[in-house]
Amino acid sequence: PAQSMEELVSLCKRRGFIFQGSEIYGGLQGFYDYGPLGVELKNNIKAAWWRSNVYERDDMEGLDASIIMHRMVLRHSGHEATFSDPMIDNKKNNKRYRLDHLLKDQKADVIAKVAAEMGESVDNFAAVVAALNAQPAKASEVFKTAGVRDPFSGEVGDWTEPKPFNMMFKTTIGPVADDESYGYLRPETAQGIFTNFKNVVDSTSRRLPFGIAQIGKAFRNEITPRNFIFRVRELEQMEIEFFVVPGTDEEWHEHWLEKRLKWWEDQGVPRGKIEILDVPKEDLAHYSKRTYDLMYDYPTLGHEEIEGIANRSDYDLGSHTKSQSELGLVAKVEENADSIAKLTIPHPETNKPVVPFVIEPSAGVDRAMLAVLSEAFTKETLENGSERIVLKLKPHLAPIKVAVIPLARNKEEITSVAKQIKGELQSLGLGRVLYEDSGNIGKAYRRHDEVGTPYCVTVDFDTVGKGEDPALVDTVTVRDRDTLAQERVKISELAQWIQAKLR
Ligand code: ATP
Structure with a gap:
């Protein structure tokens, strides 16, 4: 987290x-x-x-x-009549605060002084606030003598009496x-x-x-x-x-x-x-x-x-x-x-x-x-010593479900296959599938880690029969956000593969 x-x-x-x-x-x-x-x-x-x-x-x-x-x-x-919060003004600079927020922001000894003056236990914050609201004239005095500071100026404020402020527009x-x-x-x-x-x-x-x-x-x-x-x-x-x-x-x-x-x-x-x-x-x-x-x-x-x-x-x-x-x-x-x-x-x-x-x-x-x-936010040190930020969002919450990345963005034979895959995956109704040709592959992976994309699918030269290994024709690389594992998957089986993983 x-x-x-x-x-x-x-x-x-x-x-x-x-x-x-x-x-x-x-x-x-x-x-x-x-x-x-x-x-x-x-x-x-x-x-x-x-x-x-x-x-x-x-x-x-x-x-x-x-x-x-x-x-x-x-x-x-x-x-x-009642949808209001108590507010209090500092007459020195005309800044206005929510009473309980202002008090919470004070140093412990100041809060303790205010609580004692109001005859309440410092452990019962709500009771202190209630007492201040019930006796506005006393509250104003106590805030001054206890030395309640203005968070904006940092100086001890000259406090008005608290009064209710209706929050409706x-x-x-x-x-x-x-x-x-x-x-x-x-x-x-x-x-x-x-x-x-x-x-x-x-x-x-x-x-x-x-x-x-x-x-x-x-x-x-x-x-x-x-x-x-x-x-x-x-x-x-x-x-x-x-x-x-x-x-x-x-x-x-x-x-x-x-x-x-x-x-x-x-x-x-x-x-x-x-x-x-x-x-x-x-x-x-x-x-x-x-x-x-x-x-x-x-x-x-x-x-x-x-x-x-x-x-x-x-x-x-x-x-x-x-x-x-x-x-x-x-x-x-x-x-x-x-x-x-x-x-x-x-x-x-x-x-x-x-x-x-x-x-x-x-x-x-x-x-x-x-x-x-906050829960999804993860900082990891990888095996090679580098650090990555990854959002480990549950797949159903991920903003982008799959990024389809053409390894070369100017090679028509690669981009056309990538676009076709994007279209096919998009039609599954899983949510947003992104055709990602914004930068080099390393940058794309880092970006998709940071935004929580569960899978990146890469179309490369092998996919279109321009690589070394004929066994890789019509397959793509699928990279897993969390494990970083890369797997070669047949295009004809990709939709099913992704669907099974994201279910
Ligand atoms: P708080 O005490 O934090 O002001 P509240 O008790 O007034 O909140 P409710 O009236 O119970 O809040 O509102 C229900 C929910 O609406 C809250 O649990 C919170 O998730 C959300 N909510 C209320 N006020 C805000 C706000 N100003 N900004 C964002 N979310 C809010």
Whole structure:
């Protein structure tokens, strides 16, 4: 695996996985663009998730809802009131920070001082942050006296009181900008699933338990986007809302925890690298009864959330439904006089309308990319003493499945055979097959090691009967990314050979 974030960032830029957004104008913080190989890897991760969660199950439907949503959706979801992070400003230079990030970045003795002043244990970081938020005036004083430094200037800051900052992006809809013609870019894809619950049930005749899966962009105006694609303002999520009979929710929560860990393992992210955090009550999101956060051990960052698996109880459907008072809701919801739909489904045993509980596995695509790349990243010293970087990606995730390389790029008899092979392999539907004539063979191999191409197929003079050994006519060299073994394979058997290896 990668030893530092830096070596990943460098590889991603060098080989065309990930670029800074709007780079030619100086870049836009918190936005990234996925390059020629990044888009392939990202698509492959999403396809693997969809295959496993939609196609291979018999209790899931898919959805692709719109990104901009009615302001009422985000009001009744609770996001207008509570989707905020605490921010704090340094009056000396007008820099703004997320309170917990700022504190985490301080030296240990400073953190200890702040914790002591707030009357909390330094071992319970979340409690310290909660105390600071609860007593903003005291927080400001304590930050000054404890000597909390501004990470930008390095000097002790003159700190304001912390206050909540809502992270939703708001946008005007239509030609008239008045008080009501605005909507929000969704901060999670989940809300599109809840608002379509009735549509999906009515159009598919689903009964409990069943789920709706969605992959798509979400937007959060993070106060301090950082750590490459780990914390961005435009992100992509892979989310499932799995609807269950109330009372069976805890069992399903465990089911999904297991399923998701297994899936990460299949993508090359081993269990041993993921810690399961049973989120303490005081840290739970406004909708959650219980949440498991999967904390992957990122290079440089350490254990940070890659996926959250939440028991959202009947909070969401209960918040968005009409006739709330008749439905025996368990969650505490705000009154809703705006919804025109009753979000219930027949109880499978009694047939009485019920608002189901929801288990939500929610994974970030960008954080998945980072973890997958990090696990695949390998530095090896070869027998001849030279060093190579190789991405040992699972073949189903590799951006390029096979590179077909003509040994001489100006010899028609060689290039025409190579192009024919490329076409044949491409038609197998394995993913991208690249006709690679960009440089000498050594460079091509090194490049394909670095981007994780499982096989390189080389067409040479022997292939076309211009070599020394007549036995090699109509054969090609296939080089294995991981073992570096080179094997001569008959062209007539190549498609089958590759297919068997990549299955
Ligand atoms: P964090 O505590 O790191 O801000 P969160 O608890 O707000 O994350 P959730 O609301 O649970 O995150 O979102 C579900 C998933 O979406 C996360 O596990 C993560 O993979 C992804 N995600 C959330 N925010 C971001 C972001 N700013 N950039 C990239 N991915 C994100």
